[in-house]
Amino acid sequence: MRSLTIDEITILEKNRCQADDWTRISVAEDFSPETLYSVCFYGEVSLGVFDKQIMVEDGFLRHTGIRNATLRDVSIGDNCLIENIGNYISRYDIAEETIITNVGTIATTDGATFGQGNRVAVLNEAGKPNVLLYDSLTSQMASLMTRYAETDVERNAIMDIVAKHVAEHLPKRGTIGYRVKITNTREIVNTIVDDECEINGASSISETTLKGSQEASVFIGHDVICENSIVQPGASVVEGAKLSNCLVGEACHIGRGFSAESSLFFANSHMDNGEACAAVCGPFSASHHKASLLIGVEMSFYNAGSATNFSNHAYKMGPIHQGNLMRGAKTASGAHLLLPANIGPFSMCMGKIQSHPDTTLFPFSYVIGEGRETWLVPAINLATAGTWRDINKWPKRDKRPADGRKSIVNTDWLNPMVVKLALAGKDLLEKGLNEHPSADTITFDDFHITVKRTSAQRGMKLYEDFVMMFLAENLDDVSVPEDESVIFYPECSWADMGGLIIPLYEVSDLCNNILSGRINTLEGMEQRMAQLHSNYSFYKKAFAHHIALCIFDTDYLTADQLATLKAKGKDAKERWLEAIKCDAEKESKFCYVPEETYCNFVKLLDI
Template sequence: MSNYRQLTQSEIDVLENNVCWAEDWQRVLVDENFKPYNFHRVIFYGDIRLGSFDKMVEVSKGFVKHSGINDATLRNVTVGNDCLIEKIGNYINNYTIGNDCYISNICTLETTDDATYGEGSVISVLNEMGDGNVTIFRELNSQLASFMVKHNTDKNLRQTLQQMIEDELRVSRPDRGYIGNNVKIINAKDITNTIIKGDCEISGAARLSECTVMSSMDAPVFIGTGVICENSIICDGCSINNSVKMQDCFVGEACQITNGFTAEASLFFANSFMANGEACAAFCGPFSASHHKSSLLIGGEFSFYNAGSNTNFSNHAYKMGPMHFGTLERGTKTASGSYVLMPATIGAFSVCFGKLMHHPDTRNLPFSYLMAYGDDCYLVPGRNITTVGLYRDIKKWPKRDKRSKQSKKSIINFDWLSPFTVGEIVEGIKILKALREASGDNVSTYNFHEYVINASSLRKGLKYYDIALRIYMGAVLKRAQKEGYIGRPASTVGQGKWIDMSGLLLPQSEEQRLVDDIKSGAIDNIQQVLDRFAEINNNYSDYRWAWSYQMILDYYQLEELDEAACERIREDYVKARRAWIAEIRKDAEKEFQMGDVDQDVYDDFLSKLDHEIDYEN
């Protein structure tokens, strides 16, 4: 496409005989191998660049047409080789179109002045009334978004990050919209100020305005019937279909949004699935899912999340405005009809039932059930550790990562027991023991803030938490022995509190080091920030061992980790795993007794549990 020439007079004659017209034929330049025979009823304005048109184009399975341009008006357009463009109702204006594209029956394709393609917009996530805390651009991942949200009140850091992103966009933003190679756009209405990368298919979309579609050969994007998408970015491998309406959104790799879902000022990252419902100011981290028409995700941060039907959140106290928000830590579920009054923080891998008032904060009581019956709220600590649901979840997520190897921007650590969750368990044990010590053993209930914990639930919670601790310590020790760093850690990095940055598990000290390096100028561009997240993830095993080594010494009251201690930890690990599997088996048997689980399904699940013994060594 780089070597263009002017049309010959004979080529102009052929074009004019085919009812083509140009404002100025001298401004229509063509490829060396251009042939004019497959152009009919085409009007050219401004500067036009045309490739060669020699191949056939498959417009539907088994139905091919010759490449060319028919029934179209083009102004300031470059068209690559072997494209078929036809039935353009209005015009194509200020666009570059790649090779092997099929564009048919669309209204308008145009780039206007000051186009942003959806990049550089600052949206307000979580706090619906906020001034904006996340800058969306094509390289955004869940870690950077989480980092921006968390540190939004740090004015210096916020402005520095925004400047880094603006610097990146200044050199990467094209002067007009373009369509990559092998793109198919049919039966669409208006596409304005939109970049569409290669191998994308758009079929029946109503409007795309100020968008970037990051499609690729190994992770194509599909945008379907009735979709309206404004000021948004759609990443590799996504499917947006069936009258979805999105404004000011970022959709990460391999997400599916369908069936009339509506979203405003929201983020959706790796492998999230949204259908029927709506989202507003929502931060949907990796593997967030909402399937139901009556569910509203608003003012919340989620990851590895599943919303039951009619799930709702309230970010509005009808006083200061819709400014409240909360976090449901990784692995949390909300049952059908759940309601959570924000602000709230729900501990990792918990399950919420009913109308949860009183702004629950159970971040140090993970794996719990939170249940509301009328005005009474109950908490069952650790209950979810031994359920079939948790077992299935932790097994299915790695298998359901549909991202291609080349499009894994967001970092996802699938460990369900990690220094983050185990650290919460350690704190949870302290809380439960303190409650028991304060009220004694001869009581029927304990009170944790506004929540009631039955005495039997407290005892079982301590038991389940201890099982999880022993499983974690044994598993980490086994990995350390295989990887050859069983001794005292070479570094203290990893000790202290850990956090979950929307899929990335890391020591809080490493987050603070990143903050300091950005402020000091040691990190001076956005790619270095993203590289730091990758570096932290690559060091996860070392950081985890530094944390776990001290935790093991504290738990077993050891001075050092010798062979005898390792053997004891391994024995406890095997016993704990078997106790865990036995409890899950009981949970499966209980559900089977309800009568609507097929025998084959039940037997298959028990067979998987039987094979858990294979992971003991």
């Protein structure tokens, strides 16, 4: 860089430019002043060259340069187009080939955090902040902080590591990256805008990081208000959405006036029209309807029916209650769930559910509120066309670039965590039937649910088929799979850390390593979780082998026993697919499904 020459200053002044001190302006060696008009310079300003045209719209090229702008303490890279800045641009570094037009203010102020290091209270709306926002926050790290760090000591240790990482990487002033496009926007304050991002018509963006890339840019649309938040690669926030203290994860969409406060949205989540508060929306969470309120709940692979409502303010002690909808759970139109409540995987909630049920041990169930009671139809959702469509669509709908995914998303539905719950649920149903041999209904007081006898009997059979399908898919040999680098405890419980399915003891081990200092960096935590994910196939097959041994009450599995389980699994899968076909046929008859749609669906079942 060099200083301006006398001739260049003369040309700039002729072009109605002015500066409080021309000597504080530095320029690129090949700088030419002809493309700068009506520019006011204050403080230290660094300018690149403006010697080529740039595409502003498809088929519309304009010459780069700066016109009608006030610049204070900024650096501007080569071949930017900056014009019609209503107020000023202050304390920003702007990279090459960026377009900024018709903007009010872009500024960095003292104490800027860019939304990073922001501590937010999720789930318990009135509780202590339990998650720390930063630009690469994953669903696993959020789950570790909010759910699996069992003590304040563990949570604070994790947050301290993250806070140190943020402090080491936070820029001293705002940055606007390569080939960014910012148009028709009123105010951008204390915001990092990464490469290839686009902002068009936003109202206000403050204390925010837009973490884009050339492979997955961020788009912020008209009338958006975004404060104290993080928006990750591939995400879009559009159509008047309003965000405060939020994280919008990879390839997420927030639009159509959706409003959110103190909430997290991860990997491919889609939110329109409604609102969220203190919610943790894991991978593939979706809500499309105006009257839906997601508050104080954690969910993943979730779909909200219209007018879904959660009440975290059940009594008069404040908004202190929270709930958990495990992966694949749904709420039907008009569903109202009073928290606290826990809903098992792949279940459907219907009606007003007031009894605070815990259906964790009953995956694939219908949970139905009737008056003060909650009725459970266990396992019935296993054999529906809707569930089949869901479990097959998620792997195909990950919009994140394959080589840049941060959050781990295991879409395997036939997984050890759900199998473990189904086994426990089957045992509990059997116990209830045995203890009440003549009762038409069975009430499980500890779980605040009631089950019809016939539903319990059918549920047990469906759970057994589910387990047999799991075994047939994962028993490749009569011997337990070996991996000397991994220890597996077969009686373990399982964790779903925002899409990462691992034995629960591995989470405890991770927390212990953090407390002891053996893992003391953010990179170390992320690497350990990636390593655990890479062990998933071993964990799953070892768990399947353990179940097989328990079924035959033996220490060694014989070839005949393996063949028996494989045959049972094959029969179970055939029954499952046939039940799904029958469910689709029933819908096609009573809901006027076109014949072609039904036939195409049946072909996909491959039966």
